[in-house]
Amino acid sequence: MDTGAVQRDPAEAGGGQPPLLEASGLKMVYGGRTVLAVQRLAVRPREFIAVVGPSGAGKSTLLRLLALVEKPAAGELWLFGRKVWGGGARAGEKELLQLRRRLALVLQTPVPFRTSVWGNLARVLGWHGQAPGAPESRRRIRQALQAVGLADKAQQAAASLSGGEAQRLAVARALVLQPQLALLDEPTANLDPGNVALVEAGVRSLWLGLGRGRGQGLDPHPGGEQELRPNPCGDPGGATVIMVTHNLFQARRLATRVLFFWDGQLVEDQPVDQFFTAARDPRTQAFLQGKAVF
Amino acid sequence: MRDIVEGFRQAWGLIAGGDAEFWGIVLLSLQVSGLSVAIGAAVGVPAGALLALGRFRGRQLLLNAVYTLMGLPPVVAGLVIYLLFSHSGPLGFLHWLFTPAAMVVAQTCLAAPIITGLTAVAVGSLDDNVRLTALGLGASRWQVLVAMISEARYAIVGALVSGLGRAMAEVGAVMMVGGNIRWETRVMTTAIVLQTGQGNYSMAIALGLVLLGVAFVLNTGMLVLQRAGEGVRRV
Secondary structure, three states: OOOOOOOOOOOHHHOOOOOOEEEEEEEEEEOOEEEEEEEEEEEOOOOEEEEEOOOOOOHHHHHHHHOOOOOOOEEEEEEOOEEEEEOOEEOOHHHHHHHHOOEEEEOOOOOOOOOEHHHHHHHHHHHOOOOOOOHHHHHHHHHHHHHOOOHHHOOOEHHHOOHHHHHHHHHHHHHHOOOOEEEEEOOOOOOOHHHHHHHHHHHHHHHHOOOOOHHHHHOOOOOOHHHHOOOOOOOOOOOEEEEEOOOHHHHHHHOOEEEEEEOOEEEEEEEHHHHHHOOOOHHHHHHHOOOOOO | OHHHHHHHHHHHHHHHHOOHHHHHHHHHHHHHHHHHHHHHHHHHHHHHHHHHHOOOOOHHHHHHHHHHHOOOOHHHHHHHHHHHHOOOOOOHHHOOOOOHHHHHHHHHHHHHHHHHHHHHHHHHOOOHHHHHHHHHOOOOHHHHHHHHHHHOHHHHHHHHHHHHHHHHHOOHHHHHHHOOOOOOOOOHHHHHHHHHHOOOHHHHHHHHHHHHHHHHHHHHHHHHHHHHHOOOOOO
């Protein structure tokens, strides 16, 4: 199988910084079928990458591999400057855990833990060895809940949240960890516009740093793309974001770079503006024009 | 019919009158069954979760063995424990035969597979996204295990209640390894068998009523616990 046709090496958004993530020849096989084959991918710190493509293109598989919750069939992966897989090497369980604790994965289907909204955030902080009752933990939980508009539901049972609220809670759980890498799998799928705006506020907070995203996210009429760019001062609290989405408007609104997957292959990798105005691969062009037949 | 009515009347007298032998039997039953379920839970809940989540060689065989042991006939368990603790058995040096300790072992052997098997089913039937979510948010393998047990806790409470029911209702094994010795190893079920055989219905009925009452109270308590668990934690 052709291992993908990455057309260019973008990553200008990172401004020459060393890659946060590098993958080459990454391949995933389910039941004898290759569902993902990425020839090369490099992600630099503070990029906001939208991953788009038809269903079954391998987008979610990519996120699970990058989140280190699944192991690739082949290929090499470097994360945070450390080799995770490849060349016969495999990170040990302890090292994998250390690496996973620097990232956060948000699944398409939110799974609220059976405790309160507050308890959900406290639990994930506890996994990272932070006392949930400590003043700093409480401050972060409050900020994360505020960022997604759930502060008034802190004491509510998470099981009683609506679908949109549950997805906001899932984003808040990632947010409270202040990860270096946030991997989001269609966090706004099937949500109403109000919840989309609130989830996006949380996602922006992930990218820009806790406490920075709410104002922008709640604005239903963003004033322009300039305000959506990362803090030029380089907020150290902000994360690199890789988000799978089917919403091209959302990709354009939020991302600095777009990856387009087709049949498990990365066929287009462009800064956001070029992606929508100067896509090179005919499959991307067909997809953007709504002419792609899946 | 008159015997039954009279039996209930006398039974009430035993319950309300604070009969020492009667309440001694009740207390020993609760101690033996409670300890058996506690040990069964300490072993069975983590073992069940590991069997549900683990990916190791022989896992399916172990699961099959646990499911088989869930239907272990009490007299078979009693026979095995008897042979183990008998004077010439490998554990005979402990001198546990015909003591409450052997009864605890027997009841644990009956309750633990039920707790283990039902825990494995409860944890295994959770959405795999629970595991992926925990891993993706930085949980270690053990933290994932604890999180999965926590998410399945209401079903696991059901497993504990089933285990307790099995232990308290059991008669064959405790009769064999406990000997139904008055004041020492006589529990509610063995006492009911004995008293009924002797035509002493009042004691049998009184013990039967207490057995039912205890089961009712425990099950209600578990349900209340489950409901309370659905509530929220203080912030």
